[in-house]
Amino acid sequence: MRKVAVIGVGMTKFGELWHASFRDLMIEAGVRALEDAGIGGDDIQAAYVGNMSAGRFIQQEHVGALIADYSGLAPIPCTRVEAACASGGLALRQAWMDVASGLHDIVIAAGIEKMTDVLAGAAIETLATAADQEWEAFVGATFPSLYALMARRHMYEFGTTEEQMAAVAVKNHNFANMNPYAQYHIQVTVEKVLKSPPVAKPLKLLDCSPISDGAACVVLAPAEQSRKYTDTPVLIEGSGHATDTLGLHGRKSLVGLEATVRASREAYKMAGIEPSDVHVAEVHDCFTIAEIMAIEDLGFCKKGEGGKFTEEGQTNLGGKVVVNPSGGLKGKGHPVGATGVAQVVEIVHQLREEAGKRQMEGAEIGLTHNVGGTGATVVVHIFRRMT
Amino acid sequence: MRAGIVGYGVYIPIYRIKIAEIAKVWGGRTGGLGLEEKSVAGPDEDTATMAVEATRNALARAQVDPKDIGAVYVGTESPPYAVKPAATIVAEAIGATPETTAADWEFACKAGTAAVQACMGLVLSGVIKYGVAVGADNAQCRPGDALEYTAAAGAASYIIGKEEEALAIIEGTYSYTTDTPDFWRREGKPYPAHGGRFTGRPAYFKHIISAAEGLMRKFDLSVDDFDYAVFHQPNAKFPLEAAKELGLPKEKVLPGLVVGKIGNTYSASSMMGLAAVLDKAEAGQRILMVSYGSGAGSDAFSLLVTERIKEKRNLAPTVEHYLNRRVLIDYGTYSKLKYLVAE
Numbered sequence: 086m087r088k089v090a091v092i093g094v095g096m097t098k099f100g101e102l103w104h105a106s107f108r109d110l111m112i113e114a115g116v117r118a119l120e121d122a123g124i125g126g127d128d129i130q131a132a133y134v135g136n137m138s139a140g141r142f143i144q145q146e147h148v149g150a151l152i153a154d155y156s157g158l159a160p161i162p163c164t165r166v167e168a169a170c171a172s173g174g175l176a177l178r179q180a181w182m183d184v185a186s187g188l189h190d191i192v193i194a195a196g197i198e199k200m201t202d203v204l205a206g207a208a209i210e211t212l213a214t215a216a217d218q219e220w221e222a223f224v225g226a227t228f229p230s231l232y233a234l235m236a237r238r239h240m241y242e243f244g245t246t247e248e249q250m251a252a253v254a255v256k257n258h259n260f261a262n263m264n265p266y267a268q269y270h271i272q273v274t275v276e277k278v279l280k281s282p283p284v285a286k287p288l289k290l291l292d293c294s295p296i297s298d299g300a301a302c303v304v305l306a307p308a309e310q311s312r313k314y315t316d317t318p319v320l321i322e323g324s325g326h327a328t329d330t331l332g333l334h335g336r337k338s339l340v341g342l343e344a345t346v347r348a349s350r351e352a353y354k355m356a357g358i359e360p361s362d363v364h365v366a367e368v369h370d371c372f373t374i375a376e377i378m379a380i381e382d383l384g385f386c387k388k389g390e391g392g393k394f395t396e397e398g399q400t401n402l403g404g405k406v407v408v409n410p411s412g413g414l415k416g417k418g419h420p421v422g423a424t425g426v427a428q429v430v431e432i433v434h435q436l437r438e439e440a441g442k443r444q445m446e447g448a449e450i451g452l453t454h455n456v457g458g459t460g461a462t463v464v465v466h467i468f469r470r471m472t
Numbered sequence: 473m474r475a476g477i478v479g480y481g482v483y484i485p486i487y488r489i490k491i492a493e494i495a496k497v498w499g500g501r502t503g504g505l506g507l508e509e510k511s512v513a514g515p516d517e518d519t520a521t522m523a524v525e526a527t528r529n530a531l532a533r534a535q536v537d538p539k540d541i542g543a544v545y546v547g548t549e550s551p552p553y554a555v556k557p558a559a560t561i562v563a564e565a566i567g568a569t570p571e572t573t574a575a576d577w578e579f580a581c582k583a584g585t586a587a588v589q590a591c592m593g594l595v596l597s598g599v600i601k602y603g604v605a606v607g608a609d610n611a612q613c614r615p616g617d618a619l620e621y622t623a624a625a626g627a628a629s630y631i632i633g634k635e636e637e638a639l640a641i642i643e644g645t646y647s648y649t650t651d652t653p654d655f656w657r658r659e660g661k662p663y664p665a666h667g668g669r670f671t672g673r674p675a676y677f678k679h680i681i682s683a684a685e686g687l688m689r690k691f692d693l694s695v696d697d698f699d700y701a702v703f704h705q706p707n708a709k710f711p712l713e714a715a716k717e718l719g720l721p722k723e724k725v726l727p728g729l730v731v732g733k734i735g736n737t738y739s740a741s742s743m744m745g746l747a748a749v750l751d752k753a754e755a756g757q758r759i760l761m762v763s764y765g766s767g768a769g770s771d772a773f774s775l776l777v778t779e780r781i782k783e784k785r786n787l788a789p790t791v792e793h794y795l796n797r798r799v800l801i802d803y804g805t806y807s808k809l810k811y812l813v814a815e
Contacts (some may be wrong), residue, residue: 101675204668 086185086307090318090471093122098106099299099418100268107143107185107199108155114300114423115195122304126156129295129304130189132163133180135172135196136422141211143199152195169215170371171424173210174455174464178324179302181466184305196426197300214419215458217332224228227307229293229372231333232347236374238339242389245377247287249392251278253373254291254416256401257409261416263443268297268418278373292373297418301426303433313470317437322450323356323467325349329460337392340389340462345382349454349465353384356450356467360384363378363406363467364448367428369456370413378402379454380408383465407445410435425455425464436470476638477775478536478602479631479784481581482747483522484734484794487512489806491621497499497803498616499557500797504623506708509798510735512806513610513625519548520558523608524565526740529788530604530629531566533639540565542600543591543629544574547583547607547739549657549664551576562606580655581704582765583607584739585630589645591632602633609738614663615811621705624735628743632644639780640750640759641695646687646772655766666766672710675768680704680714683770684762692755698774699757704764705731720760725757727752733795746775748791755779 095117105113111134119125140146153163166176174197180194190411200208213222216231225316239245254273261267270379273291281290311318330336336343353360360383368383370376377391385406386394387468394400400408411417411431414424434440451468479791488509493724495501523546544563551558559574568574577583577590584607591603608627613619635641654675657664663753680703688694695701701724703711710732715725728745737744742763751757759775801809 101669101672201670 087307088228089181089184089321089470090308090311091303091321091433092306092311092314092318093118093124093304094302094433095121096266096301096427096430097299098266099297099427101201102298103201104396105298107139107145107197110199110298110300111152111197112156114302115193118193118302118304118391124191124314126158128191129158129161129193130156130191131183132195133166133176133183134163135166135174135176135425137169137172137198138165138211138214139199139465141214143202152400155453161424168462169457170369170421171425171455171457171462171464172422173301173327173427174453174466176460177426177429177466178326178464180305181321181324182435184307190307190310192305193302194426195300195302196423197283198420199298200296200311200420201298204242205296211235216308220332220334228459229285229288231374232374233288235339235378236372237278238288239374239378244338245392246273247279249396250276250292250373250377252396253370253376254278256395256414257370257413258412260443261412262413263274263441264417267412267416268295269357269416288374289370289421294371294419295423297420299420299423299427301423301430303426303429317388318471318472319433319436321466322469323352325351325465326357327351327463329461331458333459341378342463344460344463345379345454345456345465348463350381352465352467356469358450358467364450364452365407365410365432365445366452366454367411367413367431368408368454370409370415371419371456373415375456376408376413383452383454389397402445410440410443410445426451428455429466432468436468473596474634474641474643475636476641477630478633478637478639479530479534480629480750481526481533481788482528482626482628482744483525484626484796485511485513485517485522486797486799487809488512488798489801489803493803494621500621501806503517504709507622507735508732510622510624510738511626512801512809515809517610517625518552519550519608519610520552520561520626521561521670522610523558523606525607526627526629527562527566527604532788534631535787536631536633537807538602538604539571540758541568541604542572542621542680543594543603544572545577545587545603545605547577547579547587547736548609549578549580549583550610550612561580562740579769580765580767581738581741582763582769582771584743585763585771586810588630588632589647591765592642592645595634596620602631605630605632605742607739611736611738612657612663619664619666620700622736626737626740626744628740628747630743632761639778639784640774641778643774643776644687644691646683646690647769648683648686648749649769650657650679652768652773654768656692658704664705671766674721676706676710676764677717679768679770680762680764681717683772684718684760687772687774693774697742697758698724698760700727700749700753701725701760702728702742702749703762704742705729705745706736706741708732730795744791750777750781751785751790753777753781755781
């Protein structure tokens with residue numbers, strides 16, 4: 086397999102983007118990525134697009150062809166990849182495999198979701214299709230309620246507190262305030278999180294990521310060609326993908342995601358690194374408890390210590406590993422299909438030292454962690470600044 | 473020459489339901505909208521009957537010969553007939569027929585103020601002597617929908633004539649219109665649909681604020697020139713937020729803010745608020761009034777109250793009179809009146 090590098094990244098602002106359509110968003114992110122890579126549409130040989138549910142959100146399927154057509158890239162092959170909220174991360178993995186295999190050289194990995202054209206109730210129903218319909222969704226389970234079960238068990242087994250979960254929200258919103266592309270620029274305190282309206286106890290409104298519109302795009306090239314396009318290529322050193330039971334009730338444990346452990350170990354092994362080597366990570370904090378479980382499962386701290394680790398500031402600037410400097414899903418927003426690719430955009434900015442106030446100084450190794458559903462799909466990638 | 477209001481009148485049905493009673497049934501929350509109760513049309517009431525009541529009150533104040541009324545326009549989104557005007561019922565009931573024109577107007581919650589502008593044109597061009605513009609609705613909503621917490625019933629009627637006879641001169645009007653789908657009802661559908669949060673910032677606020685600013689720019693006025701401000705009132709929160717953004721103190725808005733006690737009367741909403749202000753205003757005072765209709769648009773008006781207000785005000789029941797005339801009903805009775813009777 087060939088080594089693969091990221092040579093360009095771009096994304097739209099995330100948010101309630103009433104002025105922009107699905108197509109507008111994809112083009113905006115794509116053009117930014119191409120400009121960043123210094124290439125034109127004619128250079129692109131294939132594209133992979135992560136999208137969870139255009140069919141339900143905007144009544145549009147066949148979005149691979151739509152995007153190729155609307156961006157002027159047709160007749161190149163363009164494939165839609167779906168793995169619920171992990172669609173973006175999985176699109177990147179398909180694009181990486183394409184370049185690594187030698188089939189194509191310049192390949193795009195993109196992600197997009199346009200969620201706010203439907204009312205909140207319809208959006209929640211659509212998101213719930215990522216759970217097990219027969220055993221979970223039909224009996225009324227929604228994602229906040231499923232993650233609330235995990236949070237309760239985590240609190241029971243390890244003494245994790247609501248204040249520790251709130252610390253995740255405070256940190257990520259603080260980072261989001263430094264990110265011009267973030268959905269929210271608001272001041273959040275532990276007290277505000279604790280006093281926000283309950284959603285599914287113990288999760289409150291400010292423990293949850295929002296419903297968002299947005300798109301992100303990255304351009305991949307064989308590592309040996311990457312210097313032709315950029316002075317700062319970022320290598321994809323490892324890729325891991327694991328699945329688990331679709332329903333939460335089938336899991337051996339409720340206090341972590343086995344698929345995160347498996348996908349990350351595969352990626353670490355491929356990259357030849359240990360968890361402690363990671364400088365900066367974008368993890369899937371769809372709920373605050375999800376970040377606490379993620380940093381444990383990824384091996385940044387011991388199982389059960391994620392709350393304390395966060396509260397101590399170990400995941401903030403100056404800590405052991407900077408987690409979600411983009412603001413995460415929590416503060417930057419969570420257009421589900423775009424999230425996995427937007428995580429890569431942030432890590433690339435961090436490794437190129439272009440992240441402004443939220444920059445982790447000297448970041449050389451970065452990680453992205455993208456989860457579908459309650460952990461039935463997990464995709465992990467490891468990046469390294471090319472020297 | 474300017475046009476003006478020569479008579480105004482309102483009507484609010486006697487029945488009220490507490491918002492908390494609706495919330496009790498559907499498990500919703502009552503906070504945030506600033507509403508206590510909403511009005512409910514009785515078993516023998518609809519948009520046409522309420523428009524008639526309001527217009528009779530307007531005529532009582534105007535004291536004009538109904539035969540001099542050359543146009544009767546009813547702005548509504550809940551006419552009793554899909555085809556067959558409510559306006560002819562009103563025209564007939566007040567004795568304006570047959571030498572008059574009549575039509576129903578539709579522009580969500582601002583059809584009534586659009587009809588006011590049309591009457592101004594006909595009066596100022598000399599085509600008619602007086603015109604009647606009514607905003608009336610028995611607002612529709614799907615049971616349990618967010619709209620059910622506010623959708624109410626009521627009517628407000630304005631007789632437009634020349635400024636010499638006016639109790640309030642319409643100094644100027646300015647409209648702001650775009651194609652914005654925030655709230656709609658498709659043909660054949662019983663209940664309207666809405667775009668949730670989209671109904672706020674890009675819809676209500678954008679149009680209300682742009683229309684108010686446009687009016688002030690066009691007629692060289694500032695917020696300090698107005699003694700009162702009335703905005704379309706879908707709830708008690710939006711008008712106060714719009715006022716704050718325009719730099720208007722809430723003391724200028726509260727006298728016309730009646731939504732808390734009767735709910736959103738849709739096409740009658742801003743016109744009802746204006747009537748509540750006219751019930752109190754003194755000669756020489758200036759009123760800013762901005763309607764809002766989904767779809768979307770706002771009509772802004774600058775009104776100057778004249779000496780005539782004193783003699784006219786007490787010739788018909790005030791808004792306050794109707795606010796205090798109330799019989800509380802429970803959800804069961806409400807359901808019978810609102811949904812079963814309508815079928």
